[in-house]
Amino acid sequence: xxxxxxxxxxxxxxPERTGEWALRDVSLTVRKGEFLGxxxxxxxxxxxxxxxxxxxxxxxxGSVLFDxxxxxxxxxxxxxDARVGMAFQYPERQLFGASVLEDxxxxxxxxxxxxxxxxxxxxxxxxxxxxxxxxxxxANPFQLSGGQQRKVALAGILAMRxxxxxxxxxxxxxxxxxxxxxxxxxxxxxxxxxLGVVMVSHSMQDIARLCQRMVVLHRGRIxxxxxxxxxxxxxxxxxxxxxxxxxxxxFARKMEKAGMxxxxxxxxxEIDDLADAIAELIR
Amino acid sequence: xxxxxxxxxxxxxxxxxxxxxxxxxxxGEFACxxxxxxxxxxxxxxxxxxxxxxxxxxxRVYGMDTRDPxxxxxxRSKVGMVFQNPEDQLVxxxxxxxxxxxxxxxxxxxxxxxxxVTWALESVGLAGFEQRDTAALSGGQKQRxxxxxxxxxxxxxxxxxxxxxxxxxxxxIELMEVCKKLHSWGMTIVMVTHSxxxxxxxxxxxxxxxxxxxxxxxxxxxxxDEERLRKLKLEAPFSVKLSCALRSRGVPVxxxxxxxxxxxxxxxxxxxxxxx
Numbered sequence: 166x167x168x169x170x171x172x173x174x175x176x177x178x179x180p181e182r183t184g185e186w187a188l189r190d191v192s193l194t195v196r197k198g199e200f201l202g203x204x205x206x207x208x209x210x211x212x213x214x215x216x217x218x219x220x221x222x223x224x225x226x227g228s229v230l231f232d233x234x235x236x237x238x239x240x241x242x243x244x245x246d247a248r249v250g251m252a253f254q255y256p257e258r259q260l261f262g263a264s265v266l267e268d269x270x271x272x273x274x275x276x277x278x279x280x281x282x283x284x285x286x287x288x289x290x291x292x293x294x295x296x297x298x299x300x301x302x303x304a305n306p307f308q309l310s311g312g313q314q315r316k317v318a319l320a321g322i323l324a325m326r327x328x329x330x331x332x333x334x335x336x337x338x339x340x341x342x343x344x345x346x347x348x349x350x351x352x353x354x355x356x357x358x359x360l361g362v363v364m365v366s367h368s369m370q371d372i373a374r375l376c377q378r379m380v381v382l383h384r385g386r387i388x389x390x391x392x393x394x395x396x397x398x399x400x401x402x403x404x405x406x407x408x409x410x411x412x413x414x415x416f417a418r419k420m421e422k423a424g425m426x427x428x429x430x431x432x433x434x435e436i437d438d439l440a441d442a443i444a445e446l447i448r
Numbered sequence: 449x450x451x452x453x454x455x456x457x458x459x460x461x462x463x464x465x466x467x468x469x470x471x472x473x474x475x476g477e478f479a480c481x482x483x484x485x486x487x488x489x490x491x492x493x494x495x496x497x498x499x500x501x502x503x504x505x506x507x508r509v510y511g512m513d514t515r516d517p518x519x520x521x522x523x524r525s526k527v528g529m530v531f532q533n534p535e536d537q538l539v540x541x542x543x544x545x546x547x548x549x550x551x552x553x554x555x556x557x558x559x560x561x562x563x564x565v566t567w568a569l570e571s572v573g574l575a576g577f578e579q580r581d582t583a584a585l586s587g588g589q590k591q592r593x594x595x596x597x598x599x600x601x602x603x604x605x606x607x608x609x610x611x612x613x614x615x616x617x618x619x620x621i622e623l624m625e626v627c628k629k630l631h632s633w634g635m636t637i638v639m640v641t642h643s644x645x646x647x648x649x650x651x652x653x654x655x656x657x658x659x660x661x662x663x664x665x666x667x668x669x670x671x672x673d674e675e676r677l678r679k680l681k682l683e684a685p686f687s688v689k690l691s692c693a694l695r696s697r698g699v700p701v702x703x704x705x706x707x708x709x710x711x712x713x714x715x716x717x718x719x720x721x722x723x724x
Contacts, residue, residue, distance in 0.1 A: 206586075206618060207616040207619060208586050208587070310485060310486060311486060337614075338610075338642070339642075340483070340484035340642055340682065341642065341644065342484060342678070342681040342682070342683070343484070343485060343681070345683070367616050369617070407618035408617060412686045416686070416690065420711055423711050423715050424715070425715060425718060436689050436690055436693050437693055439690065439693075440690060440694050440696075443699065443714065444697040444698065446718070
């Protein structure tokens with residue numbers, strides 16, 4: 166379990182004076198094996214929050230606890246705490262290995278694993294992201310497609326065997342097919358492998374469909390929290406801070422304005438469910 | 449007007465990014481370029497204002513060959529370009545200096561520069577932001593500022609290369625509204641995007657696949673063929689998927705790339721009228 170207690174963070178040298186807080190008094194718990202979504206407009210603090218969650222950014226005040234103990238950067242060994250793995254936006258931009266296997270094995274090696282052990286972990290991680298190590302292991306990562314490169318980058322994080330994975334916009338910039346594949350993969354890592362996942366996303370549809378719980382940030386503070394059905398129930402409040410609704414809800418709202426209200430919008434996040442409700446109404 | 453005649457282009461790595469493309473972008477058109485990762489759509493866009501040149505074939509902007517060094521200045525002043533990351537293209541602060549940067553480089557007189565800055569900021573909905581620090585704007589505002597900077601050069605064609613990719617939903621809507629307005633004023637808009645919903649706002653959709661034009665036509669013609677879209681690593685817009693799901697439930701709606709028109713069909717059905 167990962168918990169944040171009264172976190173404040175600022176990029177300003179003197180936030181008390183300037184009032185420029187990226188995060189202000191945020192308390193949040195990521196439960197074991199949970200899939201948590203983080204939404205919010207640009208500049209609301211999402212990326213900062215994800216960096217605090219994995220111990221990369223030290224908050225000005227408050228504490229980050231993993232199973233009750235502070236999450237630390239082990240300065241002596243110069244290795245970050247590997248229990249929370251973090252994928253930045255466009256993680257493939259950090260690929261550097263001459264071969265896929267070498268790149269994925271870098272993390273475990275850095276954590277002290279021997280050559281053989283690191284290689285085994287890398288093979289296993291590649292399999293977990295749906296890549297065949299025999300097929301792509303020796304390939305130059307930069308020769309792969311954008312979607313495959315992203316999977317290799319994710320494998321590099323999984324090879325460090327984190328128990329929680331923090332993903333900042335994991336499908337940004339991918340074409341729709343690759344987007345779908347990466348979202349399926351993330352969902353699998355959660356359901357099949359039991360990993361806790363924290364996903365920052367601008368896609369309300371992805372968050373609504375996949376996450377058990379979601380947090381909405383606005384100006385560095387928690388603006389709403391709950392299951393997607395609960396959070397999106399107050400559509401006007403969500404829209405007031407410039408967030409979009411999941412497309413299914415957005416469509417249902419447009420129907421309402423056109424004089425065709427659907428009986429319930431509760432948890433209406435799949436196209437098939439929306440189509441069922443509309444078919445019922447038209448009949 | 450931009451015309452590609454049998455244009456091919458390979459990157460130094462050997463990747464063939466454009467393969468015998470012939471295409472004309474007409475004056476006053478609103479066109480969207482779609483395609484999977486690596487399909488060549490950004491490469492195609494970069495040929496439109498002579499950032500890249502074809503290895504074979506020709507690209508002409510208002511009749512000028514983009515490979516003619518003497519035409520470069522004239523081409524770039526006619527074709528403005530906005531890129532994916534607003535941070536990469538803003539050079540000055542405050543906001544009015546950013547917009548004035550281009551016209552100042554043209555050596556225009558101060559009166560003319562001032563009027564262009566005012567007009568450009570008004571056009572993108574940033575009037576009143578003249579003295580703001582560029583770095584303190586939101587992502588959507590930065591991207592609109594980048595457009596204002598391009599507009600101040602009085603281009604006839606505006607190209608947006610995945611300009612909405614890093615914006616939140618509100619920023620995307622603001623950007624699309626600005627594009628629609630500029631188009632209604634007669635400006636030619638070419639938008640490279642991954643968003644099928646954005647593409648459904650265009651007049652013409654052009655889909656690239658492995659450097660070739662795989663499909664083109666109106667959004668309804670191109671974006672309703674789910675199977676073909678999937679083969680091209682794309683997906684149908686939301687309203688097309690929904691209309692398909694409705695038909696399979698016996699609701700007789702036509703495939704439709706625009707949500708409002710789909711609602712119109714549903715409304716007509718509900719009132720018992722024929723939707724066609």
